[in-house]
Amino acid sequence: MKAAILKSINGPLCIDEVEVPEAGIGEVVVQLKAASLxxxxxxxxxxxxxKITTPVIPGSDGAGVVSALGENVDKAWLGKEVIINPSQNWGSNPDFYSDAHTILGLPENGTFAEYVKVEARYLAEKPSHLTFEQAATLPLGGLTAWRALMTRGRFTPNDKVLVTGTGGGVALLAVQFAVVAGAEVWVTSGSDDKISRAIELGAKGGVNYKIPTWYRDLLVKAKGPKIGYFNIIIDSAGGPGFARLTDIAAPGARICFYGGGTGNITDIVPAKVFFKQLNILGTTMGTEEEFSDMISFVERHTIEPVIAETFPLAEAEAALRYLDSGQQFGKVVLKIE
Incomplete structure (x- = not known):
């Protein structure tokens, strides 16, 4: 089979021929139709x-057709169109993953290939309204957004939600989930065009965080009181700007972050946190139950994830460079034929 392989750190992805994996006990082989970055x-x-080891086939997100079964796997899976849950061996504690937890794509070979081997327990049937390319955008980003919003954020339809950095895959899925669930949703972005496109997805409005007064402008636009406005804030940036989130958070709000793209969090005023009874929460990935709930929600509400660009598997390195450039609005997908 063809696969995009990382042979050394800082090296490019190389397309090579490798052996098709064989399903062991409790495992399946999925013939991948699409993967996302x-x-x-x-x-x-x-x-x-x-704990990076090379060579490795990266890729956490994939959708395809089950092509082979190992022992002790229900024969009904054979030929099914499926999505793969990349969050594996979470463990029994829903609040925190176990020492055995791994994410598909490292250390185990991932989805930037024509076939991948996984345990059958990590399969979900592909929602019928989605193409393989759309389905492949969901696993890691959808699970991360779902846990941040629904579990850690304790979402209710009466919440006013802010999603920062709209344009990235997780952020856009958080916007779509919150809108469909009935919330009033606002966004920030460094691009006015991305804000406009988020409004087309159902966001009420947004501000450009490159403007120094963005946080005050947002409160004016959203007609929030001086003490704050947003009940749930979903953030992926961290950095010095994170402190401003405490200014625009409503009393008792949940500020949930899943990344630190702009560096360490600084300059938070403790009194703003404890007098407003704020909850600052970290999150990453999620449980098998959360993955199942997220897929069911997408199917029930016929949500269609946003795809920014599609590349063939042979251009996996170019796809990574495009993602790294930050141009995208939505997910970057590999089509595997």
């Missing part, structure tokens, strides 16, 4: 992720 893949390539 995450910033995790870029960080692994750059050596910015723990």
């Amino acid at each position: 995450n910033h995790r893949d870029v960080w692994i390539q750059k050596g910015l992720y723990p």
Whole structure:
């Protein structure tokens, strides 16, 4: 089979022929039709992720057709169109993953290939309204957004939600989930065009965070009181700007972040946190139950994830560079034929 392989840290993805994996006990082989990229893949390539071993086939997100079954796997899976849950061996504690937890694509070979081997327990049937390319955008980003919003954020339809950095895959899915669930949703972005496109997805409005007074402008636009406005804030940036989120958070709000793209969080005034009874929460990935709930929600509401650009598997390295450039609005997808 063809696969995009990372042979060394800081090296390019190379397309090579490798053996098709064989399903062991409790496992299946999926013939992949599409895979999508995450910033995790870029960080692994750059050596910015723990416990990197090479060579490895990256890729956490994939959708395809079950082509082979190992022992003790229900024969009904054979030929099914499926999505793969990349969050594996979470463990029994829903609040925190176990020591055995891994994410598909490192250390185990991932989805930037024509076939991948996984345990059958990590399969979900592909929602029928989605193409393989759309389905492949959901696993890591959808699970991350779902846990941040629904579990850690304790979402209710009466919440007013802010999603920062709209344009990235997780952020856009968080916007779509919150809108469909009935919330009033606002966004920030460094691009006015991306804000306009988020409004087309159902967001009420947004501001450009490159404007120094963005946080005050947002409160004026959203008609929030001086003490704050947003009940749930979903953030992926961290950095010095994170402190401003405490200014625009409503009393008792949940500020949930899943990334630190702009660096360490600084300059938070403790009194703003404790007098407003704010909850600052970190999150990453999610449980098998959360993955199942997220897929069911997407199917029930016929949500269609946003695809920024599609590349063939042979151009996986170009796809990574495009993702790393930050131009995208939505997910970057590999089509596998």
